[in-house]
Amino acid sequence: MTLAVSNTEDTVSTVYAQLRSMAASFAFKPGERINESALSRDLGASRTPLREALNRLVAEGFVDFHAGRGFFCRALTDERITHLYQARMAIECETARQAALRAESDALDDINASLDSTADEYATCSDPLRLLELDEAFHMNLARLADNPELTRLLTTIYDKIRFVRAADLRSLQAAGRTTTERHRIILDLVRNGDAEGAAKAMRQHIENRAQHASAAVRLAFADLYAPQDTP
Template sequence: MIQDTDPQDTGAVERAYRTLKEMAASFEFKPDQRLNESAISVQLSISRTPLREALNRLTAEGFLTFKRGQGFHCRALNPAEMMDLYEARAAIEGEAARLAARRAAPEDIARLRADLEQSKDRYTSGVSAVELIRLDEDFHRRIALMSRNAELVRLLDNAAARIHYIRVIDLQLLSERDGAPAITTQPHARILDAVAAGDEEGAAREMRCHISRRLEEVTANVRHAFSRLYAP
């Protein structure tokens, strides 16, 4: 619960922003649902001014939409938008991997390689899709950080958050169909090998291929997302 109700308290705005971002990313608000600002204000124990600031920020970042005369709504959930985000992520991360191959510190590479090796045992039957996504997102963000480009990291954070819900469903379905062991760390190892070798084009190519291979499942995953969101 957010207790600070001071309209000028930037801490209150930040806490509201983070809470609502998580709710929007996981579609706790249904797609296109109108947000009840009064109810949210009470729920988060925050006044309307910092709440509105947080909502405007989330709208600018693509998590919410604003309709004149109707207020704030949760973003839509459609295959075209998800496809755009996957393609944007592939472009962002391809460039991040290319720069990482040029700029990554040897100690960062060694640390990530050790963590990647240790995580292999986590890809077993029974592991949750949420845990698999956590491991995956951690790897990708660390590669982006190795690029030494803060804007690429920021763009990746936004895209990753907006497709997080669909990616959880994607891995759930893939795991149910083929078993968790079918989801391996091998693509990550190939990306890291290229980064370690200073192979800029190879790192970019491996990263883009790794992300793009799930594009064909986007439409089906959105359909499954709707069935889960509106299941009785």
């Protein structure tokens, strides 16, 4: 009996991880009803673990559920994106503040070395997902220096919810010949100097600047999502 329970939990966890990744990347279009039968077939999972995984995603805000209608991909609206950026700002300002109070020099050296080693790639990268990976690496590494795993967990969830929009935003930023590297270096220097309030303020300015472009990023994301697919 214990083994059966374990297998069921493993199946749900596997399906959940797959669905979470799909929801974060908008494999389902915003507002689209999720076809459980087709999804069950595609993932090779029965309806029971699929439903449990979907309910987890509802609790986390990745998927919406409407009684009598089923599960739907979350809507990608200006308001929703604004709320997520506000939550991101609150978390990252605090992680920057705590990092300035706790971070060791060696850990900060590692982040600085990472910025140096990826600067050229960051400036020329044409893959928006790789660009996003490089950008997120700085923020997540800095967050870990706050030594608060709950803040890191919350930030990971926020990033998953705005990943598609941030990829579009970073791509448009790069197209304008700009990157976020210099902002990252300013924040890192303030953390290294132990200036907790200065680091938090710089982080706030950095995120507010990107949030101002969120609506345009949403429109760009929609254009990508609904662009006609090329036929072979």
